[in-house]
Amino acid sequence: xxxxxxxxxxxxxxxxxxxxxxxxxxxxxxxxxxxxxxxxxxxxxxxxxxxxxxxxxxxxxxxxxxxxxxxxxxxxxxxxxxxxxxxxxxxxxxxxxxxxxxxxxxxxxxxxxxxxxxxxxxxxxxxxxxxxxxxxxxxxxxxxxxxxxxxxxxxxxxxxxxxxxxxxxxxxxxxxxxxxxxxxxxxxxxxxxxxxxxxxxxxxxxxxxxxxxxxxxxxxxxxxxxxxxxxxxxxxxxxxxxxxxxxxxxxxxxxxxxxxxxxxxxxxxxxxxxxxxxxxxxxxxxxxxxxxxxxxxxxxxxxxxxxxxxxxxxxxxxxxxxxxxxxxxxxxxxxxxxxxxxxxxx
Ligand SMILES: [Zn+2]
Numbered sequence: 001x002x003x004x005x006x007x008x009x010x011x012x013x014x015x016x017x018x019x020x021x022x023x024x025x026x027x028x029x030x031x032x033x034x035x036x037x038x039x040x041x042x043x044x045x046x047x048x049x050x051x052x053x054x055x056x057x058x059x060x061x062x063x064x065x066x067x068x069x070x071x072x073x074x075x076x077x078x079x080x081x082x083x084x085x086x087x088x089x090x091x092x093x094x095x096x097x098x099x100x101x102x103x104x105x106x107x108x109x110x111x112x113x114x115x116x117x118x119x120x121x122x123x124x125x126x127x128x129x130x131x132x133x134x135x136x137x138x139x140x141x142x143x144x145x146x147x148x149x150x151x152x153x154x155x156x157x158x159x160x161x162x163x164x165x166x167x168x169x170x171x172x173x174x175x176x177x178x179x180x181x182x183x184x185x186x187x188x189x190x191x192x193x194x195x196x197x198x199x200x201x202x203x204x205x206x207x208x209x210x211x212x213x214x215x216x217x218x219x220x221x222x223x224x225x226x227x228x229x230x231x232x233x234x235x236x237x238x239x240x241x242x243x244x245x246x247x248x249x250x251x252x253x254x255x256x257x258x259x260x261x262x263x264x265x266x267x268x269x270x271x272x273x274x275x276x277x278x279x280x281x282x283x284x285x286x287x288x289x290x291x292x293x294x295x296x297x298x299x300x301x302x303x304x305x306x307x308x309x310x311x312x313x314x315x316x317x318x319x320x321x322x323x324x325x326x327x328x329x330x331x332x333x334x335x336x337x338x339x340x341x342x343x344x345x346x
Contacts, residue, residue, distance in 0.1 A: 002049060002062040006042050007179060007201070008171035016046060017060040025050075026164045027139040030121070030147045030155065033168030036202015042168070043117045043146045047080050048072045050144065051111040068111060078109035084119035087249040090318055091125040092118075101135045104143055114143045121147040122154040129156050136162040170199020180204055189213075195280050196264055206257055215240045216261045217284065223265075223332070224288040226295070230333040234326045241321055248318070255315050255325070263308045269293060270301045292336075300335050307331050 003013050019025050031039040045062065049055070051072055054063035062069050071077035081103050085092045100116055108114045124132065136145065136159060145163075152160045171179075177194045179201045185193070185208045197204035222233040237258065244254035268278035268285065272293050281289065296304075311328045315321065 002045060002064055006038060006045055008175045009042055020057055020060045028136055028145040028163040030163035030165045031168060032149055032151050034170055034200050036200035037168050037170055039148045039168050040119055047115045050113050051077060079111040079114045082117045085123045088247045092120060092123050092128050094127040094131050097128040097131045104135055105140055108142055116145045119148045121149040133158055176201050176204055212257055220265050220288055224291050228333045228336055230329045234329040237325050238322050251321055252315050255321055256312060259308055259312050263305060266301055266305045270298060273298045273301060303335055304332060
């Protein structure tokens, strides 16, 4: 029953049930995959099933009622430790990891296991990664370490080599749609969100904000304007990102979402220029796609898409958002023949 909350990863549920039944559960796993596909949820359910005091090894499932299950749900089980990067910080600090490792060194208080779920493992500081590595190298008996990140490439090779890497793929569109329908989301938006989600319910949910769609309209209209007013466009864009909150985290997330809209729009533009039908277009896009399509060839559009993806990487690397957006809008204006913010006509 308890695994019902986990959608789209049935194969992994079966695989873990099998290794547990055979007594071959590893000490350390690295869960990787796109954001929002359910890695954290899966790790939580796995921990709960392992700590449940009703079911034995023959059944990897949490009963949901025993005191261990209740403690896990309340976030107070003495053998389950979780950590993630605080929203306002750019890294997981060595102090957080030291504390985790100290907790792990103790014997299990009540369960068969001691379990650590370390989210945002992509953001371990070098010192924190080094500290964690010691626990990975000599894991205490009965311990299970679950690290969660986006790709194995973002971890130190020494960390990856000590973990079994488990890949989480995006969910089928029907599963994403099903999950969205269970939530308080405007039904008229669901189809579009599913198309843009890339199989990630988390991303689909993040894109459901009405403000984002309003900004999307301004953004694509600003792009299609000729000559492009890049100074104003960069200003509007930066302001919209800053409205997401004071902290860097929410601002970066919003910047990434707006870029996702842009990449989807440019991909439609590219399809159109290659004589294929648009896939992700909004009702008002046809006019703008036509206008831009008459001025840009496939090569330039491809360059713009590449430049958008580059900006996305810069956001993840935490370069200053305002600089990323300004440089990006400027580069676009140059390729699109508008006025760049440097005042040169191209
Ligand atoms: Zn239970």
